[in-house]
Amino acid sequence: MKIDRDKQQQALERAKEILQESERRRAAVRLEKNFRDVAGGSVSALENDEIVVNFANFMYAIHEGGEDDQVNAALDTLGHGICHENRKMRERAIMVISIFIGLNLDNKETVFNRKLAGILADWLSKEEEFIAGFDTITRQMRQMMQEMFDLGQWREAEALMIVIHQISSGFTQKNNAIKKILQNVQNRLSGKSVTDLLLASYLNPHSGNRETAETLLTHLGSNTLTHIIDRLVEEEDREKRFLLIELVPKSRKVFDIIKELLNDEQPWYVIRNCMILLSGNNDEDLYELIEPYAGHSDMRVQQQVVNSIWKIGGRSLKKRLLKVLNIINDELKPAFIARLGHMHGDKEIGAALTDMLIRRGEFPKFVREDIVLGLAEQLAFFPSPETLAEMKILIEQRRKINDENDPILHAAEISLKIMENEAISRKLADKTTQAGSQEEEMLFLDMSEDGLVMAANETDEEDILHDEKDDAFLEIMAETQNKSSASVHALPEDKDHLSIWSDFYDAFSSDEFSAFYAALKKQEYNAGELLAAKGDEARKLFLIDSGNVILTTEKNEVNIHLRHLRSGNMIGSSFFAGSPWPFFMTAQDKVACHVLDKEGLEQLENQPEIRKKLKDYCKFHDIISLLLDMLKKPRPHENQVRIVNTNSSLGFIKTSEKDNNTGQCLGGINGGMCIEIPAESKSKNKSRYEICDTLVETFLCDKDGKYEKVFGVVSGWQQTEGGKLKLLIKFYRPCQANQYLCDTLTLL
Structure with missing residues (x-):
């Protein structure tokens, strides 16, 4: 009898297994049918509890089977469900999407991130209630967005980040529970690593994601703002500094951060940058933070204090100016x-x-x-x-x-x-x-x-x-x-010596700046007066503040034409090498400049850091004499240069597209290059004289095959006997490569 009972029990268990397997098959059939319905646009399939629990797993299995188009179609329907007017329907859709996001995170799957970010952005902008599953799905949303930032999926995350910011800042009204959770999401996302990643792209002029990075940085919240200000006040590059200022909103939060910074002893440039930020809000109450630095030991800080006071303005402007007048x-x-x-x-x-x-x-x-x-x-x-x-x-x-x-x-x-x-x-x-x-x-x-x-x-x-x-x-x-x-109007705000040469002076510490500035001599020249003559051996470095200076290689020579020097130009003609001047420098009108002569250089003899920084700057910016040497001793590269001309006034230049002509690079340095280009051999073409000051764009290729786009200006030219033109091109910013080939030259 015992044996019969055991067989009976086994038979019952086997029957149960058969029934369960049969039910699983029927459930799988129902699940697949419901999935196809949802993929076809039916939201009503989500009303079945059994379907909701298993739907996300089934959807992920469909993805693994290679049917991503069906998964995307189902996600579209879930997007409608998550915004449904019926609260219960929204909660069911949230459960499915939440489980699906979790599966993607666990398996490091990113193909659906863009779709999911769009669905969540639409839902958050419409949701008015703190419904079941809200905290869970927002936590997963933060994890997904962190992953998107790390992977560079910035455009995909942009819309969702904007919605989060609008709600957490109160611009879009939601209840306190929703607002508080999204503020937490925003703050958790705005870490230093994410901020640094976005700033690197935003500050890179060649970045393809610059605008997206800017949008994300301005919507990431207070932690990111703190990181941006920390970076800004330490930033010494002028262009980057102004780009960073554009990211900083005019709010009391900003000034609280700056006030905290100024409580500690800071380098001159940090204080200067803080003054720039403080003056951006035109708030008279901020004067009390600015005024104490009017007597700062570094004159560059004093200059910014003056500029900031003018910018803030207000009814007490006169009183403040008179006070500062006696301090600076x-x-x-x-x-x-x-x-x-x-x-x-x-x-x-x-x-x-x-x-x-x-x-x-x-x-x-x-x-x-x-x-x-x-x-x-x-x-x-x-x-x-x-x-x-x-x-x-x-x-x-x-x-x-x-x-x-x-x-x-x-x-x-x-x-x-x-x-x-x-x-x-x-x-x-x-x-x-x-x-x-x-x-x-x-x-x-x-x-x-x-x-x-x-x-x-x-x-x-x-x-x-x-x-x-x-x-x-x-x-x-x-x-x-x-x-x-x-x-x-002789000395407008942005035309004084310190403002003109701020990029140059930014490289110096307070002590270095004071020593260098003390070694300079201010000089003025009237129209027609020589600043330097060809063959002179006097070592002088000119920092031109105002006026125009004509450069000629010989008196009355017309063969070599050089661009006039203007405010912001530095020239010393191999100042450190002590070579004779290779050209005449004549004031076209009244010229004001600061000059470092041999005596001034001797004052800096015990300042090796100043001499090194000065030498590095001259290497990149005082290059006219070096470019002239390339005319006399060309070192042609083997590569041919493609010539593109978009300047209608320079029609005499032959281009690669129109005339099937190419140019040739005769030599190059970090600060510029000499290039020979084909041109019509008309001797009396007035537009030839207009080629100086022409802007150019060039693509340079270094020895590793990396390309760099560099902008410059034609600083001189010489016509050859064969009608070709040799152009002296000075780059606005030094190129990174020490050795390079010129691929394309575009005349703008």
């Missing part, structure tokens, strides 16, 4: 005075400038003339008895020690005429309107007692208008108007 380095005062000149007629500004003129003997000799010249020009627009009296004293002093060509004497005389004419005009206006006050009349009487202004109250208006000096009066007015217009 004397070398910054000429430019500062020129900017104060824009505040015409302000009595307090006029009094402060007049006081400086009275105390002119206290300023150091090396900067005194510049300060006095600025005061003599600008005080014309701040007339007062004290100003007139001191201007007269200045004129008498300068006449005793200088001739009529003295620029300070000339400026003071012009300013005196302006103030005299202003007094006459005001008196005439008072008499015409009969509205002049007794106080104003006394002012003019006081002036006339000094012999500086005619006693207008004793002269009939008709007499004044027809005075024998009418012609002289009109000439003075015309001259002074021209003079005032020129002087007011």
Whole structure:
């Protein structure tokens, strides 16, 4: 009997297995049918609990079977389900998508990331309730997005990141539970590794993902903002610094971060960059963070403080400017005075400038003339008895020690005429309107007692208008108007020496900058004056601040044409090698520059770091003489250069497409190259002379086969006997490769 019972039990278990297997098969059939229904667009299949539990696994199995199109179709339907008006339907769809994302993460599958990111972005923008599964799916969403960032699937994640930011920032209104969870997602995503990855692409001008990286960086939240500011304040490259500033929003959070940074001792460039950020919000309350650095030991920081105060503006601007005027380095005062000149007629500004003129003997000799010249020009627009009296004293002093060509004497005389004419005009206006006050009349009487202004109250208006000096009066007015217009704009904010050469100076520490700047000499040259002559052996390095300088290899030579030097150009003609000057440098108009001569270089003899940085900069930027050497001693490369001309004014140049002609590279260095190109052999083609200053784009190939796009400008040219042109091209930024072949040259 026992044996029979055992057989019976075995038979029952076998029957159960058969039934279970049969049920599994029927369930699989039902599951497949429902999957096909969902893939066909039916959401109602999700109403079956059994289907929902196993659907994601079945869908992943379909993917492994190679039917991704069916999986994508099913995901589209699930996307509709997750946004369904019925809450229960949304929760079922969330469960399926959540399980499917988990399977993808476990198996490191990324093919569906874009589709899933789009579905989740659409759902989050529409969901109003904290439904079942919300916290689970958002946690998986964060893991998926982290993976997408690491893999460079930035465009695929962009829309979802924007939606998360809009909700977490409150721009899109959601309940607090949803907002809090998405804020956590945003903060967890905005780690330093992700920020650094995105910044590397954003700051790379050749990156194909630059715009996407910018979008993600501006939507990743407060942690990323902190990382961006940390990077910005340490950034020494000017272009990158301005790119980073564009990522920083104008918010109190930013200034709290900066305030915390400034609590610690920082290098000069960190402080300078903090000042730039603080001034970007035009918030007067931020002045208290900026003002303490007006007396910083590094003049570059002082310069930025001044710029920041001007930018912030506000009702207390004048008070702040007057305070800073007495704090900043004397070398910054000429430019500062020129900017104060824009505040015409302000009595307090006029009094402060007049006081400086009275105390002119206290300023150091090396900067005194510049300060006095600025005061003599600008005080014309701040007339007062004290100003007139001191201007007269200045004129008498300068006449005793200088001739009529003295620029300070000339400026003071012009300013005196302006103030005299202003007094006459005001008196005439008072008499015409009969509205002049007794106080104003006394002012003019006081002036006339000094012999500086005619006693207008004793002269009939008709007499004044027809005075024998009418012609002289009109000439003075015309001259002074021209003079005032020129002087007011002589030193705009972004044209002072420190601003022009900020990229160069950024490489120096505070001590190095102070030492180098002290070794420079400020020089001015009038039109036609030689800065250097061919064959000179004097070692001089010119940093041109304003004006134009003509370069010629021989007097009256027309064979080699060189680009004029302008503000921001450095030239020293093998300054460190001590080679003779290979060309003449002549001022085309008034030229201002700072010069490092042999004596100045000797002052830096115990500053090897300065000399090294200077030498490296010259290697890349002071290259005209090196390019000229390539004309004399060409080293042709074997490769032919493809020539593309998009400049209609240079039609005489033969191109590779039109004329089947190619050019040849005669030599190249980091800072530029010499290239020979085919051209029509017309000797009287005026447009040839326009080729200087032409922008070019070139593709360079290094020895490892890597290509680099470099922009430059034609800095000179020479015509050969065969009609070809040899172009001297200076790169805007040095190329990375020490040795390269030129593949393509495009004239823009």
